[in-house]
Amino acid sequence: MSVDTSKVATSNRTDAATASKPGPAGSLASWADDRLGLATMMKKNLRKVFPDHWSFMLGEIALWSFVVLLLTGVFLTLWFTPSMGEVTYEGSYDQLRGIGMSEAMASTLHISFDVRGGLLMRQMHHWAAMIFIAAMMVHLLRVAFTGAYRKPRELNWVIGCVLLLLGTLEGFTGYSLPDDLLSGTGVRAADGFMKASPVIGTYMSFLLFGGEFPGESIIPRLYIVHVLLIPGILLALIAAHMLLLVYHKHTQWPGPGRTEQNVVGFPMLPVYAAKAGGFFFMVFGVVALMGGLLSINPVWKFGPYDPTKVTAGSQPDWYMGWPDGALRIMPSHLETVLFGYTISWNVLIPILLLPPMMLVILMLLPFIEGWITGDKRDHHLLQRPRNAPTRTAVMVSLMTFYGLLWAAGGNDIIAIKLHASINQITYFMRGAVFLGPALAFWITRRWCISLQRHDNEKLLHGYETGIITRSPEGQYAERHLPINEKTAYTLTARERDEVFTVGSDTDAAGVAAPNSRSERLRARLSRWMYVHNVQKPTVAELEEAHHHAEHEAELAAGLDHPVDGHQFDDHRLRDTDDVPLRDH
């Protein structure tokens, strides 16, 4: 059966649209259209349909916090002086008066104490940055867990990964600008990272700092990277990300009437625009509340950067926490001298190899999965995480790895808050980063498969009513009732996994296919990926189960009274038809 398009609505209005006389707005519109031809483009997109689900709005949090970042950032540039020129602070903050510092630090203090709303804007900017990257990561997890990165959206996934990287770099450059003790310590560590790069490291450091650390150039250089270079690329990539979203149309959850061929939801104008616009104000509002109430990076307490000072709890912002954790749990003495050249594995591995490797793995996920499954079809229906147990387990395993390193990055704070020893925490983490992900993989996969079984149970035998009946023989049994058609359909609206086999290993003439080795690997991986999965029941299985259920019902009907457990009270069984699908 092909999709019936006759019922496709183009409007959700209930009354007919009527042409009205062009008012001044109409005249302006035709003036513009005469020159720009906007109508052709807008006719397609104004009523573009977006499906509605909370998890589809996570990326929006990132988008709107980026807008907040642009707005607050522009405000801050009006007063910030990106210079390392020496000045003596004579501003309002008593404890630092008379202290020498860079102009960057002095202007940050000026924004904080002498510009009304300046401190609020600084804190909003910082909170928005933290939320921006956090939202990108939750959005990434949603996309990965639902399989939304499959064809045709792989490239948009890659763009998203690059956005995450750029967001992190943007955050780090911003963190360094105030030139306070914490940010300076961070820059000095970054200098150490650079110097650990083989061959070119020392020169990279000297070129970036304009000589030896700290020099006088780093703040102005980071500033231009922070306010122009990276935001420019971010903007361009965000635009590309959104254009591809519009071109592909949003994915949707399967359900009655929601298929691979259509998208069901609300039109861009007015509902989606209102919801998205409203959400922008909410994100902005939450950031403003946090900026007004919660202190973040109190630079005046850190004081100006001085390369001889340091504070306990010297940590990067959260998104740099996991490489920092990797750095902390490296064993001692990992450095080799080869032909007189020093290779610092203790920095190389956790900072210069691990994060880029994680990023590459992340970017390749859809391609690796696509290759193993050999699936070349377009996918617009999302998968529930349980229905792709191996993918879900891989993601949880990566999350566990990330989370453990993240915790290792806060080992000193964990130590004082839990009265533990940093040494013990570090020893534990050294093992846990290897064992944890493996364990998480195994648990998650088994868990998903159990959930799949549970779904099949529901399809075949109905849901558990919680009603216990006792047979005349004294046997107790829980009564199961069939789930409604909508739920049942939604549960079955998934594909059967097919293990790739090397069937056509040799062609008719007995000649091995050219790629047979990689094909065999692929078959093995495909088997590993799918073999334990539980497939949805077939028509025959369902019919048999229903026959069985009918038989049971007949037996029950033979009794004197219906035994749904509520025969003596007013309660009727849950009217499963009334339960909205989305609640499941």
Place this chain on the structure above:
Amino acid sequence: MSIETPPHESHVPTHREAEPIPDPGLPPHHWRPTDVDPKAEKRAERQIAAMFIAAMISAVLFVVAYFSFEVGDNWDTFAGMGASTVALGVTLGLTLLLIGIAIIHLARKLMSDVEMVEMRHSAASPPEDREATIEALNAGLDEAGIGRRPLVRNTMLGAVGILGLPAVVLLRDLAPGDELDISKLAHTIWEPGMRLVRDVVGTPILASEVEMGDLINAAPEALFPTEENGYEELHGAELQVNKAKGAIIIVRMEPENIIPAKGREKWTVDGIICYSKICTHVGCPISLYERTTHHVLCPCHQSTFDLADHAKVIFGPAARPLPQLPLAVDEAGYLVAQSDFTEPIGASYWEREKQ
């Protein structure tokens, strides 16, 4: 309803059987109370308008707070917090939240919520478009004749490619002149006879005044010029660089606890021992000293060094001991350096051993 195979054929052999449960199709639309009950509709309207009005009031309060709470020298405070920041943040936040919530409430309650269906298209272009594009491309390339003229093509690629060279070379002066001289990493401002002075205050340290268990965060005297010591005043980058490399910690412990490294037997003065303050891991200043264990911990990545045993690494990611500064006492009894550090201080780098 079966899910149709998309136009471009999948190569996975799929034997499609009937779906176990047919698609029941989109469920009928249920109306909201606001659609069918004029009273509910009015109520929602009032709620939304009330939120917009509250947002306006909050915005006005923002302006009031802006002008009435003082910042600068004499902050107004509220419950121990800066009144201006808190008041501006709360009023701005409420204004924005109220606007946002009201708009979303409007969308949820009063805008039509009949779901619409839009058909998808394949992301791929239709085959005829592809063909036409390839044809156009070929025609273009053909007319350009680049394919037929390999000499032109190759020299053109070479010429454009070589543009990378000026681009890279232009960056050379990011560290102009001898600023790029990496051998400077091997030396600090310390020199024979330079006094050790307390950081921040810049006073020299009498060896006799250092007590058992003391930790002194110290610096080279050259960074604290006075008329008496006659050092030249340093500024800007020069000062910062020398601070960054010259910082030291001085501790005093029982002389018998010190296990001197070979050749360093005469580097201490009566249990007073001095190390670079810069961690050999990635260069954080380090002075979390435990006098009972003689361990010093780096707050950045927890590398731990045993100062009694030539600052060897006993825990954490660092690979090398902290460089030790050889100490002596001058005729006035003040602590002085015997020489500069004998190895580069701070984080490792590629050419470290070559210098």
Place this chain on the structure above:
Amino acid sequence: MRVLNRTAGRLSRHRRGPLAGLAVLLLGLLISGSLYTALAPAQADNQPSETDQVAQGKELFLASCAFCHGKNGEGMPTVREGYQVGPSLVGVGAAAVDFQVGTGRMPMASPGAQAPRKPVAFNDEETAALAAYVASLAPGPAIPNESDYSIEGLSDEEREEAISRGGQIFLTNCTACHNFNGRGGAMPRGGYAPNLHGVEGKYIFEALLTGPQAMPNFSNGNLSPDEKRDVIAYLGSIQDTPEYAGFTLGGLGPVSEGMFAWLAGIGSLVGAAIWIASHTTRSKKSKVNA
């Protein structure tokens, strides 16, 4: 607590509380009734006399401290995990005793590298007696006078200067362990540098002077008394300064900030997204087109 502190030399200097009358009375009695009092050194106008105090201190010492520190305060040689179980108290001075006992750190509940602050076990008189006894073992740092650690006596300008200089000394010498906000931090093997907020100036001065537990000394040859005073003044000033930026989230730096970004920020915004996308209530009625 400080009001009730009747250690040697303090009462005569500036106690003007209800105890002053009693003190004057006692002083009068002591002067008139005892020749010994007249012969005593000028600052020994304390009640009980110094030898009595030392004797009382010794008694208390034998009962409560000698188990670890030895009968004569000579200490115990046992070294466990890098710390000496009962270090020698010879030469630690009255300041060390006033700090350790006055903050309740000593006597310890059980030996360990870390001695946490807890309710005090001795009253001020007993503490003073213990301090006098330990001070009598060998010369050591004395308990500081209030003028040593307070900037009360300075002019406004001097105070401001003292605070900003104290800040720089604090950031150079103290923040590495106690954090930029004086909130404390982690040390190796389960140790920690304690939170400095709310700690009396006298105890900070004494801690700097004597280096309690694993903390290094900042003796007067290291940080001069004025510099110590400035650090104490700075610490006081950051506690008195309003939190310009709102709640401090524990003052622990980026870790707690990151936690709030996730819990408060992402938490509330995901909550908002769930609300936005949720279905509103439905009516059983069908729509009547008016």
